[in-house]
Amino acid sequence: MAKKKPLRSSEWFGGKDKMGFVHRSWLRNQGYPDDYFKGKPVIGICNTWSDLTPCNGHLRDFAEVVKRGILEAGGVPFEFPVMSLGETLMRPTTMLFRNLASMDTEESIRANPLDGIVLLTGCDKTTPSTIMGACSVDLPTIVVPGGPMLSGRFRGVKIGSGSMNWMIKEKRKKDGYTEEDFTEAEVCVARSIGHCNTMGTASTMATMAEALGLTLPGFSSIPAADSRKKLFAQLSGRRIVEMVKEDLKLSKILTRNAFENAIITNAAVGGSTNLIIHLTAIAGRIGVDLTLDDFDILGSKVPLLVNLKPSGDHLMEDFFYAGGLPVVLKELKPMLRNNAVTVNGKRLVENYADAVCYDHNVIFTLEKPLQKEAGIAVLKGNLCENGAVIKPSAASKHLMTHKGKAVVFESMEDYHERIDDPDLDIDKNSVIVLKGVGPKGYPGMPEVGNVDLPEKLILQGVTDMVRISDGRMSGTAAGTVVLHVSPESTIGGTLALVQNGDLIELNVEKRTLNLLITDEELSLRKAAWRAPKPLADRGYVKLYIDHVQQADKGADLDFLTGGSGSKVERDLH
Numbered sequence: 001m002a003k004k005k006p007l008r009s010s011e012w013f014g015g016k017d018k019m020g021f022v023h024r025s026w027l028r029n030q031g032y033p034d035d036y037f038k039g040k041p042v043i044g045i046c047n048t049w050s051d052l053t054p055c056n057g058h059l060r061d062f063a064e065v066v067k068r069g070i071l072e073a074g075g076v077p078f079e080f081p082v083m084s085l086g087e088t089l090m091r092p093t094t095m096l097f098r099n100l101a102s103m104d105t106e107e108s109i110r111a112n113p114l115d116g117i118v119l120l121t122g123c124d125k126t127t128p129s130t131i132m133g134a135c136s137v138d139l140p141t142i143v144v145p146g147g148p149m150l151s152g153r154f155r156g157v158k159i160g161s162g163s164m165n166w167m168i169k170e171k172r173k174k175d176g177y178t179e180e181d182f183t184e185a186e187v188c189v190a191r192s193i194g195h196c197n198t199m200g201t202a203s204t205m206a207t208m209a210e211a212l213g214l215t216l217p218g219f220s221s222i223p224a225a226d227s228r229k230k231l232f233a234q235l236s237g238r239r240i241v242e243m244v245k246e247d248l249k250l251s252k253i254l255t256r257n258a259f260e261n262a263i264i265t266n267a268a269v270g271g272s273t274n275l276i277i278h279l280t281a282i283a284g285r286i287g288v289d290l291t292l293d294d295f296d297i298l299g300s301k302v303p304l305l306v307n308l309k310p311s312g313d314h315l316m317e318d319f320f321y322a323g324g325l326p327v328v329l330k331e332l333k334p335m336l337r338n339n340a341v342t343v344n345g346k347r348l349v350e351n352y353a354d355a356v357c358y359d360h361n362v363i364f365t366l367e368k369p370l371q372k373e374a375g376i377a378v379l380k381g382n383l384c385e386n387g388a389v390i391k392p393s394a395a396s397k398h399l400m401t402h403k404g405k406a407v408v409f410e411s412m413e414d415y416h417e418r419i420d421d422p423d424l425d426i427d428k429n430s431v432i433v434l435k436g437v438g439p440k441g442y443p444g445m446p447e448v449g450n451v452d453l454p455e456k457l458i459l460q461g462v463t464d465m466v467r468i469s470d471g472r473m474s475g476t477a478a479g480t481v482v483l484h485v486s487p488e489s490t491i492g493g494t495l496a497l498v499q500n501g502d503l504i505e506l507n508v509e510k511r512t513l514n515l516l517i518t519d520e521e522l523s524l525r526k527a528a529w530r531a532p533k534p535l536a537d538r539g540y541v542k543l544y545i546d547h548v549q550q551a552d553k554g555a556d557l558d559f560l561t562g563g564s565g566s567k568v569e570r571d572l573h
């Protein structure tokens, strides 16, 4: 019989020497009995709870529930905080801090006497940042997704997270909404605990975690306020103890097949474009080779199976009642990779055999999908040599092939200053070009790609225009928006060289995005281009600007790619 692998934590708690005494003794100030740590898997509950991250505000309670499960299964739970990233408050953008939060997670896990990890996640970046960090250590790890808010209603009409904020300008101008109307709407949108309730980035990330095999099956679609959410949290606590005994590490789950399943699933649920960046960064940490082209090759032919905002009509609560992700994964079985293992030890495709759809207005079938091809399209051309992305399911059909004159904004500030100028030379066929919002440029690549249209065009009834930038777009937003242009303008990508009035041609079907000027003209402009002054000369932001990679590489810091395992060679003394 093979010898059982000693627990990692026993290197701390099993010591008969001075350090063993120190490791145990101080913890015992909490009143733990002397046999509390003996030979039991020690589970770290990595909590992204914060009062400043409202989407994760309930995770303190959830940690207690996870602890129940861990204790039941004979493990020892220790909860620890990591940097929490709240989309709605942090400036200039949470994306600037995703890599920092991942470093916090990685080092907190590795430095401590932990055998297995539970990641409590919710708001957009809290899922990828913690998974990235955990990957670089590679212990057995399970994800507890915090869950979406319940559906909101405003004056009898269902509204989702994001539905209102993207319409404020429109509502004020066209429907005469007042301050009071908006104040009333505020709490209607945020009706319960949980994260955004559309298939925005948070729901996309939770779906991704489940499709990667990192959550118990069915967990990701349950609303935060539903008692089944806590039930699954407790079961996750039980399960992680078993995973430690089985040595079911992240690298055994996160194979190339798991990533392919996540891409296919994201297309079928109409998930956020942000998935591309986060999934690429996660793959980089665990050593799986994933390129931008993989998203198009694997995802773009996948049909859209769910009718959820922002691509469709319904919200996450409706999705859950319709059967949730299990129904989608069961339906996708013929397309999914067969041999991807999940946290429960079974293969992804095995886990959903019994799923039942209760509402075909919300979840569609492969035979009769909501839309034939839904995944993300990757564009190439002289305007984006390393690629750019567009989400066709959220775009307008009539703009998918479009030629128009560029109206250029050199920065976000420039855009705010001039977009509503009545004299701005712009019409519905113009192409809005926004520079300086890439990873290094903003810095942090904010979700600004779906900039509002000019007021005068909104009043004429224009609802969509082609917009191009090196930034990202919120997963709750929609429009014919070309994002993640790489290389970004701040490092001299062609985007930097676009001038007002230049013709730009977008052809989503052919996957091209081109600036229609001659090569000679392009070379002249390139030679004349001067790099802008970096926006920080100290601190984390400087580190970020110096080391962040471009969007097509997942915007991780170059020195964070890969992992260092869980071994720490030296003790405290």
Ligand code: FES
Binding pocket: 055, 086, 087, 088, 122, 123, 124, 161, 195, 196, 200, 202
């Ligand atoms: Fe937190 Fe949308 S703001 S998930």
Ligand code: MG
Binding pocket: 087, 124, 200, 201, 202, 474, 475, 476
């Ligand atoms: Mg978001």
